[in-house]
Amino acid sequence: xxxxxxxxxxxxxxxxxxxxxxxxxxxxxxxxxxxxxxxxxxxxxxxxxxxxxxxxxxxxxxxxxxxxxxxxxxxxxx
Numbered sequence: 001x002x003x004x005x006x007x008x009x010x011x012x013x014x015x016x017x018x019x020x021x022x023x024x025x026x027x028x029x030x031x032x033x034x035x036x037x038x039x040x041x042x043x044x045x046x047x048x049x050x051x052x053x054x055x056x057x058x059x060x061x062x063x064x065x066x067x068x069x070x071x072x073x074x075x076x077x078x
Contacts, residue, residue, distance in 0.1 A: 007036035020050060027051075027059065027075060035076030037064060043071055051075075 009026050011019050026036055038044060043066070051059050058078055065072035 007034075008039060009036050010039040012039065012041045020047065023047065023075075024054075027055070027077065030077040032077050035060065035074050038071075038073045038075055040071045040073075041069065043067065044073055 007026065009023065011023065014022055023038060030036065038047075048061055051061065060074070060076040060078055062074045062076075063072070064074055
């Protein structure tokens with residue numbers, strides 16, 4: 001079992017059309033109570049709306065670092 005936030009997903013070098021699918025694959029592989037840290041070069045707030053629409057009540061979202069150059073968000077499976 002992974003420790004919370006032991007997974008880091010640096011999405012900055014992933015092609016734009018692959019970013020959200022990669023993030024959701026990572027999330028879907030988590031067990032309840034596990035989380036990963038998303039690393040991005042901009043605020044991934046639109047992604048949160050997609051989580052709310054497709055995985056309502058199943059996730060946690062906590063900003064760890066809020067830019068301006070790097071954004072880190074802990075995303076967990078509730």
